[in-house]
Amino acid sequence: MNATTMDDIAVVGIGRTEFTRGSGRTTLGMAAEACRSAIADAGLTPADIDGIANFQAGDSHPGLAVARAIGVDQLSLCLDISGGGNQACAVVANAAAAVRTGQANTVVVYRSMNGRSGKRFGVATDNGSSPLAVGGEGQFNAPQGYMTPPQWMAMWTKRHQHVYGSTCEDLGQIAITQRRHAHDNPHAIKRELVDMDGYLNTRWVHEPLRLLDCTMEVDGAAAIVITSLDRARDLPQPPVVIHAGSESHGQGGSWDQWEDPTVMYSHYAAPLLWQRAGFGPTDIDFACIYDCFTYTVMAVMEDFGFCDKGEVGDFFSEGRATHGGDVVINPHGGLLSEGYIHGMNHHYEAVHQLRHHAGNRQVEGAETALVTAGAGPYGGALVYTVDA
């Protein structure tokens, strides 16, 4: 055991609901289904669970309610993390830390959201006031007609295009490749293939971002079960080891004051992660890059060293980001095409692939995976490996 790795902790179960555009269900009901499914997948019962962890932005049922809904009466760890996709790796890392430090033996981690039919992240929040009243940093921006993540991301994208000459076609290559991956994924909400003309012909959302640059909002839940590697080795599924992680959350979370929008949180998190993991981007077989927008994939891949600044478009168009290339990026289609479960579905896919259970979209010989979470000023990453 290395002090900066988590090699003694593993993922032993994965579960999820159907991803839809209108679940007609509560986030409690979906969380319970995903958690029960993950626990059963692990060969465990709710009686084996003594910890629960989730992240949410005031849009989901808390851990204690979900624990009751799956028949867990007593918890020694109940962790509700406030945030969006930026916390999708932190929640797993903190659950792993809890297992390592003996706060809990076996933790179920979930994210459940009605991201399409309930609170939508791409829509100006209706907090019930009329006219809409916005506090915090948003009080300076919302009155200017500037208040949603697609707008912030478009602002960052434009700066990258100005500095490095990246193009909309470069972003399109990301969307097209990931859609091709989703084509082979029955769980994905968007599976029809798209080409460059198709990409360029979709409407603008906020220039320079088009519709296919934006994540596909869905309703659903995903969950994973974490325990010690020692216990994991006695369970039915091949253990997937949580090898190392890093986080970076900066500039007070401000998308306006962030020094250089051509890089993201990953500019700081990546060197830390490679140092802790003891390897680098060329050692990664596939990566589930948090892809709320295509530009997030672009900047984060540059930051993690998969390619040089401004070269991501070529990296995709030359086939280096798909099967048979350097690294398979989002083999499930990502949040762009599988659906926006705030990055929790990235963990599901990473484990699924590292078990070699991914069928016709299996990354051949996959032994190492990078999962990233978040965008802009905040996020984190984990490296998963097969059990050596």
Add this chain to the structure above:
Amino acid sequence: MEAVPPPQPLIDIDSHGFWNALADGRFAMQRCSTCRLFQHPPAERCNACGSTVAYEELSGGGEIFSFIVVRHPTVPGYLDDLPYVVALVELDDQPGLRIPTRLAGAEPTDVSIGQRVQIALVDLAGGNHTVAVFELAE
């Protein structure tokens, strides 16, 4: 379409001076009494050194650091104004000090990064607040 007012600021104790200054016709941000850094968004104390801060008027000039063309109906009060340009303006008063702002009177094709802009104050519909927008400099 029904006329819906744009979002209104939910003003707090720290931001009171920002909005009060605008109402008096001045574009001001907090400045540290000790290290002299401007900061935005506001806080009770200087982010950098913890000293007291006071609102100080800015020059009102700046440069377009980045910009977007808003085309999808998103924000109440602006649904009938599409497309419009929002620019992230870097203010002359301090490197890296930025504010996102509508670019008043600018056609999307007129705008590019690096252009000089100048402040203009306008009333915000639906309440009694003044907001700082920017215009392309002559």
